[in-house]
Amino acid sequence: MMKKIFALCLVAPCFATAQFKGPLPVIKSPVFKKDTLSIVKTGAVPDGNTLNTKSINAAIETLTKRGGGVVYVPNGLWLTGPIVLKSNINLHLAAGATLLFTKDFNQYPLVEANWEGLQQMRNQSPISATNATNIAITGKGIVDGNGDAWRMVKKDKLTESQWKRLVASGGVLNEDKKGWYPSEKALKGSKMSNPGAISPEKDAAFFNSIKDFLRPNLVLLTGCKQILLEGVTFQNSPAWTLHPLMSEHLTVRNVNVKNPWYAQNGDGIDVESCKNVLIENSVFDVGDDGLCMKSGRDAEGRKRGMATENVIIRGCTVYASHGGFVIGSEMSGGVKNVYVSNCTFIGSDVGLRFKTTRGRGGVVENIFIRDIYMKDLPGDAILFDMYYAAKDPVPLAGEKRELPVIETKPVSEATPVFKNFQISNIYCNGADRGVFVRGLPEMPVKDIVMENMVLQAKKGIEIQEGNGITFKNVHIISDETEPVVDIIQSSGLVFDKFNFKKGASLLFRVSGDRSKDIQIKNTDATSAGQKIQYELGASEKSVSLK
Structure with a gap:
């Protein structure tokens, strides 16, 4: 196991240091004692039927009292409820080990958490840590969230036979019979506006009545420091898969994140209000955004005031997703100093996707992207959109969408800002459109440089409310x-x-x-x-x- 702290300087060879103002960040990786405890020693049984929640958490607690170490998960099928990581613990999954989280919703207590940038009541995440230091999930095993038991599904996203099979499995349909929900509680919650929001008039009975709708994120790490996720496959999440929140010194390396392409809110990784982050050599094949940067929503996010900053992403591949590399839409605390290089997006709806809307506020700036390779995108290769409407970027067959009403409004703290992006060496073979930029009349998308690009797409470039945008050595090969x-x-x-x-x-x-x-x-x-x-x-x- 790890014997020392590794310091990773965020200097990528393909970026000139002059582009980054200020000292380059250093990421600290965790270090663990050699002490190792197998979950078998605390009573866990790998039969896929025995619930091992108490045994696994007991192993974590035992090692915590000894000063930390490695909690070892041997090969086997380990059924469990929520696991809580503690400081100085490395949860290590051997090859052939699967942590399978139970479909029994009663095993997940309702807790105060965070959902899409707002404080919310949610079911406890399958794996979580709060204010922990020196933690890791490593190995060659699988973490399976059993998300199919939680997620609603749109009929239009399945074949006829798949839909019939899903309906026959149980659950309930909504009024138009085009949406499947796992239970009446889940359907009830879907009919409400922001049902998970915590407010005085909502008691325990209310939240219990919609409990099944309040889907958890698979891995939630809140206020943690020195985090390592390495080698593991994270799959089938109820909602977002990896969600580091208000955390520092995060390294994600050689992981695989897999969700069905139709998975509602099935994001790969959402880095929210975090500082000093490295994501490298990882693969994402998911139902929503792949690599996503966030920092809270609207007034609540601005009050938190914690930007996502000092991030490097390199050597990653994104397949099915709503966006390969994404910023927003919940970016109210700002996003800055982000480097993305040598990534491949194949079949993602959009390649580089930057989205926000009025009311968010927040400044996104100093974003440096280069050496991006894309193929077969149903939507745009590069998209800046300040009219995000919380819909999939590519409409389903027959879906009608209205264009936004264009009007000028006063600039305020709720006005979002996209500025100072440098995007170069971008190559796309197949997209609906090469570049789409849509700013606000009162706040255009501004100070963007795009150079050295070859974009093959049905449509070329559309710029609406842009200012200070440069295209240098750009080749557009468009059908229209x-x-x-x-x-x-x-x-x-x-x-x-x-x-x-x-x-x-x-x-x-x-x-x-x-x-x-x-x-x-x-x-x-x-x-x-x-x-x-x-x-x-x-x-x-x-x-x-x-």
Whole structure:
């Protein structure tokens, strides 16, 4: 086992240190005593039927009293209820070991926790730790949350035979028969607005009446320091899978995170209000966002005031997901100083996804991304959206969505900010759209540099309410070529060495009376049927073509 503290400096070879202002962070990994205790010694039985909650927690408690060490889970199928990690404990799963969390909801007491950035009442997480230092989950085994027992499922996301099988298994359907819920309590909770919120008028009886709706995150680490997650497969989570919250010095290495692609809220990892984080060489194949940075929601998140900062992500692969690398939408405490490199996104709805909405507030800044490889994305390769509406990024077949009403509102602490992103060396083979930017009239997406990119997609680039955005050495290979680039009410845009598919009908469409200071340079536009079209108040004065 580990014999010393490893200090990992967050200096990736592909990033110039001049891009990062201030000292580079150092991540401290945990160190453990050699003392090892098998859960068999405290009575655990690996038959998949015996409930081992007391035995596993007893092993943790015994070693804690000795000053810590390794709680060893041998090969076998270990059925259990919630496990609570303590300081100086490494929960080590041998190859062939599966921690299988019970489907019996009664084993999960209701506790005050956090849900999507807000304080909420939830079922206790299968694995949790609070204010612990020096903790780890390591090994080659599997942590299975039995999430199928908890999650609601949309009919449109299953085949006909899968849907029939699910309905026949039990549970209840909602009124339109298009949503399956595991129980009446789960269905009851789904009909309420923010039912888990803690308030004086809600007593224990109320929360118990909707208990099954209050799904837990698989691994919840709150206020912890020096955390290591390494080698383990985390799968089938009731909700978010890995949720470090207000924690420091987190290392996630060589893990696999797996949820069904239709898993509601089945995020891979949500790093919320954490500092000094390294995520590397890990694989995510999940039902919602893959690698996600958060920092609380709305006024409650701003009051907490804890940004997610000093994060490096490298060498990761994301398959099914709503987004490969994601920031938001709960980012009210801010996100800053994040480095992402050498990652691959295959089949994720969106590649790089940055989402927020009015009311969040918070500043997202100093985000450095490079060497990203994408394939077969149903949505956008790169997306900035300040009108996030809590819906899947790609509509289901037949689903109708209304465009947001565009209006200017006063800037306040509730106005979100996206600024200072540097994105380079991005290669995408197959997407619905290359780049989509949608800011607010009162707060555009600003100060973004995108360079050295080849994006093959059905549609090219759309920018609405953007300011100070540079595209340098960008090649858009789009099927739809009228226009390749659609600019709406945006200013300070630079297209330098911009390349496009020859024979495009219309290269640029510029719309809106606030579109101005747009530069197109070092670009051969001769193969386009029409170079620039002006609409809705835009004019030739808006664009400089050199």
